[in-house]
Amino acid sequence: MSSCEIYPVIEELSLKGKKFCIVTEVYPNGKVKRGVVSEGKVIVGEIDPFALEGKEEVEIQGMKVKIMTDCAEGNPNVIVIGSGKVARHLVSLMNFLNYPVTVVGDHDVDDSFEANVVNDMKLLPTLIDENTFVVVANEGGKHYDVSGVEMAIKGGAKFVALMASRNRAALAIKRMIDSGIKEEEIKKRFYSPAGLDLGSKTPQEIALSIASQIVAIARGGGGGHYMLKKDPYSLVGKVQEENCVWIDEKKEHEYPSQRC
Structure with a gap:
């Protein structure tokens, strides 16, 4: 099979x-x-x-x-905190990946998002469990960014990412430590600057790097090149070719809709 x-x-x-x-x-x-x-x-x-x-x-x-x-x-629940372009593209990507998505803001998120919208940051803790992935994605930052991160960490979210520069990430970490959160706890679940190193430049690419990081953490991946982990050159001449024949599910009453 x-x-x-x-x-x-x-x-x-x-x-x-x-x-x-x-x-x-x-x-x-x-x-x-x-x-x-x-x-x-x-x-x-x-x-x-x-x-x-x-x-x-x-x-x-x-x-x-x-x-x-x-x-x-x-697929775990994903909470996107923010209302900018990166947040919108991230929501679209997570929808495409079939991850349940909720967008949270402080009365600044409109209903055009293709997701459940919660416009009250005070409700954020009620949306979080130990398998929730939280991403704060506001270009330039907003007043509630670090508060959102703190609530997510204290709420036990599995993954908390902040889209930020290195300096802003350091300031966020210091504020959390000052508020009583242990540095060891922050290191286990806080990811900032957010995303994998894809060389991203555009809002779409930045969203893709964050989505890739979510999948990597959720599935236990390392985020590296597959060809380095699974070297195909060592198997050259040792494997047989695999073929797939796709069949029309309207004509064939079987599941799944393709046979190999």
């Missing part, structure tokens, strides 16, 4: 906020079996029951089979 069968399934599970695991069985003879598991059930694929025991190696039909499990939570 290849990625073109698995991706539609995990996309739907993520959209529903459900945790899922991609389970891979590797046999001594080179045979590989993959499937998707959610809520203790095999959603797609032909996974042996032994592979669901949480072990790294099991015995199936007299063979020692390696089990690799890659799990992910459903």
